[in-house]
Amino acid sequence: MLEFFRKRKMDKPGCIDMKEKLKTQEGCVLCHFENSAVEQYLRDLLCEKVNDLEVRKELLSGHGYCQCHASKLLEAGDSVGTATLYLEQLQSLICDLDIVYRKRNASELKAWLAHESCPVCKYLDKHSSNFLDYFVEGLRDEEFKDNLQAGSGLCLTHLILVLDNVSDKAQFAFIVKSHRRKYRELLMDIMEFIRKNDCRFKDENLGREKDSWQRAVKTMTRF
Ligand SMILES: [Zn+2]
Ligand SMILES: [Zn+2]
Numbered sequence: 001m002l003e004f005f006r007k008r009k010m011d012k013p014g015c016i017d018m019k020e021k022l023k024t025q026e027g028c029v030l031c032h033f034e035n036s037a038v039e040q041y042l043r044d045l046l047c048e049k050v051n052d053l054e055v056r057k058e059l060l061s062g063h064g065y066c067q068c069h070a071s072k073l074l075e076a077g078d079s080v081g082t083a084t085l086y087l088e089q090l091q092s093l094i095c096d097l098d099i100v101y102r103k104r105n106a107s108e109l110k111a112w113l114a115h116e117s118c119p120v121c122k123y124l125d126k127h128s129s130n131f132l133d134y135f136v137e138g139l140r141d142e143e144f145k146d147n148l149q150a151g152s153g154l155c156l157t158h159l160i161l162v163l164d165n166v167s168d169k170a171q172f173a174f175i176v177k178s179h180r181r182k183y184r185e186l187l188m189d190i191m192e193f194i195r196k197n198d199c200r201f202k203d204e205n206l207g208r209e210k211d212s213w214q215r216a217v218k219t220m221t222r223f
């Protein structure tokens with residue numbers, strides 16, 4: 001009976017998508033799913049929701065977007081949509097400045113820097129735990145594990161999150177062992193990249209190590 005439920009869970013579209021992505025995706029598959037969710041959120045926001053009262057209220061009470069998601073919003077490049085989203089925020093900021101002026105105390109402004117309730121972060125939190133579930137469920141599937149072995153592996157942040165959520169000792173050992181090998185291969189690539197950039201070896205062509213410096217940053221950081 002337990003096997004039946006395990007099989008059903010692996011049949012979830014999210015699990016199947018993730019298994020396929022492990023074969024083709026450059027870099028951490030969980031970062032990829034999170035980034036796709038954020039892009040989808042911003043597309044929906046800019047296409048349909050900039051005038052939605054609930055959305056604007058949430059943005060206002062959260063004191064705007066965090067740095068990461070404000071950058072993503074700028075990358076989306078929707079000038080009028082973005083201007084609409086920031087109109088009320090600026091009005092609210094000016095009201096807060098009036099209060100700060102009256103009180104001679106800047107504490108009212110600190111919430112504008114905290115971004116504890118960035119609407120995109122809140123949206124992402126909900127989806128990230130689903131993606132993590134898909135991954136952990138996927139580890140019960142041999143093809144999923146083969147694709148993970150062959151692919152880029154997880155970034156450090158997602159490696160830690162996955163390890164915190166894996167209860168099976170054999171799966172835990174598999175994840176650690178496969179990532180130790182992947183990170184070691186990356187280290188070798190970095191060493192080779194540095195060696196070939198030494199003027200004594202500058203005539204040697206760069207191979208797979210050419211983007212190792214970028215892969216190293218993306219491996220050590222949720223990206
Ligand atoms: Zn990641
Ligand atoms: Zn955010």
